[in-house]
Amino acid sequence: MSGHNNFNFAENKNQDNVLYYRPELQSLARVNVNLSALRDNFLFLKQQSQAEMMPVIKADAYGHGLIPCAQVLEQAGARIFAVGTVGEGVLLRQAGIGAPIVALLGALDEQDCRVAVQYSITPFVPTFEQLRVLQHVAGADQASFVLKFDTGMRRLGFSENELGVLLEVLNRTPNLQPFMAASHLAVADETTGGNYTQEQMACFSRIITGLRQSFPAIKSSLLNSAGILAYGDYQSDVARPGIALYGVNPLLGTNLDRPEIDLHLKPVMQVIAPVIQVHALKKGQSISYGRTFTAPEDMTVAIVGAGYAQGYSRGLSSKGVMLIKGKRCPVLGRVCMQLVAVDVSSNKNVQEGDWAYLLGGENEQAITVHELAQLWGTISYEVFCILGTMNTRKYSI
Numbered sequence: 001m002s003g004h005n006n007f008n009f010a011e012n013k014n015q016d017n018v019l020y021y022r023p024e025l026q027s028l029a030r031v032n033v034n035l036s037a038l039r040d041n042f043l044f045l046k047q048q049s050q051a052e053m054m055p056v057i058k059a060d061a062y063g064h065g066l067i068p069c070a071q072v073l074e075q076a077g078a079r080i081f082a083v084g085t086v087g088e089g090v091l092l093r094q095a096g097i098g099a100p101i102v103a104l105l106g107a108l109d110e111q112d113c114r115v116a117v118q119y120s121i122t123p124f125v126p127t128f129e130q131l132r133v134l135q136h137v138a139g140a141d142q143a144s145f146v147l148k149f150d151t152g153m154r155r156l157g158f159s160e161n162e163l164g165v166l167l168e169v170l171n172r173t174p175n176l177q178p179f180m181a182a183s184h185l186a187v188a189d190e191t192t193g194g195n196y197t198q199e200q201m202a203c204f205s206r207i208i209t210g211l212r213q214s215f216p217a218i219k220s221s222l223l224n225s226a227g228i229l230a231y232g233d234y235q236s237d238v239a240r241p242g243i244a245l246y247g248v249n250p251l252l253g254t255n256l257d258r259p260e261i262d263l264h265l266k267p268v269m270q271v272i273a274p275v276i277q278v279h280a281l282k283k284g285q286s287i288s289y290g291r292t293f294t295a296p297e298d299m300t301v302a303i304v305g306a307g308y309a310q311g312y313s314r315g316l317s318s319k320g321v322m323l324i325k326g327k328r329c330p331v332l333g334r335v336c337m338q339l340v341a342v343d344v345s346s347n348k349n350v351q352e353g354d355w356a357y358l359l360g361g362e363n364e365q366a367i368t369v370h371e372l373a374q375l376w377g378t379i380s381y382e383v384f385c386i387l388g389t390m391n392t393r394k395y396s397i
């Protein structure tokens with residue numbers, strides 16, 4: 001390792017030669033993003049359904065980096081993207097992405113609508129009020145948007161009951177041309193989710209049939225990653241894979257799983273941090289804040305340069321595990337703000353300057369995101385979002 005310090009004084013001065021703070025400066029940890037794995041996952045998902053794959057790259061591509069991910073997916077054949085906010089869509093446009101972009105969170109006010117129209121970003125529209133604002137901003141111009149329907153998630157969208165009124169409004173306003181209609185599945189990744197998912201699918205199909213009487217060309221979009229992998233035969237035009245693109249099998253541990261899925265989905269993110277010091281912890285000595293761990297025998301500990309400020313949750317105190325030189329090393333005592341102690345007693349060749357894997361690793365001992373999420377008491381999505389956005393990312397292809 002070429003030194004721990006990734007702080008470069010010259011690089012971190014602005015034009016006025018004033019030192020400025022970048023969030024990643026606080027972090028010695030590094031997020032390695034494997035863009036070939038992302039591409040391969042996308043190509044695998046394309047084979048799982050007839051629907052066009054619209055990669056979901058909201059929230060900075062689930063912490064993997066919005067722009068590099070979009071660029072690689074575009075090269076791999078993605079023809080349309082889904083982001084969260086209109087602002088994320090603007091970043092994609094500024095990076096030269098010309099494909100259609102939909103904003104799942106919609107355009108919330110006039111300002112948002114203006115930006116969406118200006119940058120050709122297609123917002124989700126879940127309410128009559130947002131439809132009204134969009135029409136007001138578009139004036140006589142055509143505005144493209146996605147009608148969002150609630151078929152059972154009970155989060156955002158028009159209900160099936162509102163379809164009649166909605167069609168009346170749309171038929172009165174010829175500049176409002178819905179490009180797509182979408183809904184979201186609540187339990188596609190659960191063993192007992194079959195019936196509810198079938199009901200959602202049936203409801204969505206009725207809505208699409210109703211809409212097509214006025215808008216024959218409107219596209220339909222229902223499936224998330226779990227939906228694609230478990231219900232890929234469902235007829236729809238556009239699917240919205242998120243978590244599976246980043247290498248997670250959403251059907252793991254359910255009766256819907258197939259061995260083929262794990263064979264093909266590859267992890268995209270790994271997270272490493274440097275070992276700053278290795279020292280002895282003698283029998284009876286405690287370690288870290290609160291003295292929650294006392295050595296039952298003579299031990300060796302490594303102090304790793306990452307903590308909750310880097311997104312390695314304090315909830316992992318005495319629970320987490322890291323991988324150093326191919327061996328598992330349990331977290332000892334409390335996770336600190338930028339440091340954490342791990343047990344390397346059975347890993348004698350660990351040295352200062354080695355890298356510890358917080359997530360991933362080179363061999364079969366690699367820490368999977370599923371495992372880390374379970375230790376943490378959360379899901380893979382949150383692990384990616386937190387570790388991925390709080391640390392410096394490096395890309396390989």
Ligand SMILES: *Cc1c(COP(=O)(O)O)cnc(C)c1O
Pocket residue numbers: 056058104184223224225226240241242243244250
């Ligand atoms: C995040 C999101 C997705 C992607 O879901 P995954 O489970 O990550 O595949 C699809 N559609 C909507 C509306 C979303 O918000």
